[in-house]
Amino acid sequence: MQLHQGTVAVAGATLHYETCGQGPPLLLIQGGISEAGATRQFAGELARRHQVISYDRRGLSRSPASSEVPVSMRRHADDASAVLAELTARPAVVIGASIGALIGLHLAVDHPGQVDTLIAHEPPMTAVVADAEREAGLDAVAELARSDVFAAIGHMASLAGPQPTPQDGARPEEPVGDVREHLTWFFAHDFPAVRSAALDADAVRTVPETTRIVPTGGADNPHRWERRCAAELATALDRDLVELSGGHNGFVSHPWATAAEVTRLLREDRRSTSADAE
Template sequence: MQRGQQGTIATEGAELYYESCGEGPPVLIIQGGVGEAGATAQLAETLAQHYRVISYDRRGLSRSPASVEAPPIAMSLHAADAAALLTAVCREPARVVGASIGALIGLHLAVQHPGLVATLVAHEPPMSAVVHDPAQEAALDRVADLARQDVRAAIRHMASLTGNGQAVAEEGARPAPPIGDIDTTLSHFFHHDFPAVRAATLDAAQIAAVAGSTTIIPTGGTASRGQWEYRCAAHLAHELGRTLIELPGGHNGLISHPWATAAELRRLFTQAESS
């Protein structure tokens, strides 16, 4: 990301690192997986031609240390972090884009703090409360077992479940290199974030209750059709009375297809604002 601004804000038991670029209406990107603030740098730089784009390291990752006295990590705590960041750096409700765990955090944010979110694009949120799939649960149990011995093997197996790497990336698209130590980051993810996602109970009815004040747009990747996270997005869209929107690429499309995704996000934001 072009580093127009960097800073930190204090939240309950943690200090969040954030960075932003561009000027205009605020857009918050909530990263998926173990992504740091700059993971979607190419997407952010493209959106920054029209918006002020903000991203951050989740608590416990890289430049966002959490204290040993911090509360146990849950999706509601991550949502509170995102709310604290928006309150600190934005003067108006933001457009929020989240992928995977970032989408689930975004949905919790919209439910807990609807006044802070104008539009939410939730890309393939992993939601057992929306689509309960015993085969998927067994596969995630296997990921958890692997993580106790080898976090790198666990993340490889997890990526195989989402179909990451199957979509052909846009020419020139590349992930940003990680800033923090990858093994430390993965250990934190599997010890805290992974079980928090699996324990989340947010359902479509709770989300529908705020859909009148916040435009919620579930999306799936064109290369993800049939995958569990895509089916979660499709079912959520159906429950909200919306048509599922497809974004280029797969589960990791915000990184693999930054320019095509930026164009589609601009269209969605404009459409939401005019409706």
């Protein structure tokens, strides 16, 4: 798979991006501390039909950022908008997981003309599903992060429960940057930005109908809080929650199954759009 790489300057940061494939644009917004290439197996399948775009979020790996510029979900959405504007004038399919899904929702709200379809996989939305027990657990994560970021991410993972068994041959790409530096940035900037994000279903309902929003959840962990957020958002938008293979990290753990499901979903959405137009 041939990759093309570049950078785009944004407020307080320089974003590294990479593209592969040809066709209609499709932006992947990574979750957690994942770099542009973390979902490369998933991207490789989608690149059969799309120009797949991914990038390192500000502050991670090859996207150096100033700590003087506040990080928020809206800032991240503006970054995603800038990457799209650099590479295409067409509305794109946008696929985001976890924090990437939350960024995608902000992108659809703030820049709807750039988004054709958004697949929002398990966005962490406190304004949609409030959970005091989970918030207490995340308070403990924040406290641990002050002294040991690896202990903090371990405790955060324990709050989510067991992970599904991956597909045979599925593996994440080895990180390019330093994991400790990634985690330090994440807990200092992205983690509090997600927790303080106030985006709710009412705001998402303001997105024009020309931008289709599809909440998705992992089939293998139905009780996970982020999946509950996706389910509640789907209900609020009067849509069915679409289940994808694996769990919260299915784009990495089940790349071929989820790519096939996403491709089918996009085809169904296009047929639905054509029928609506008639």
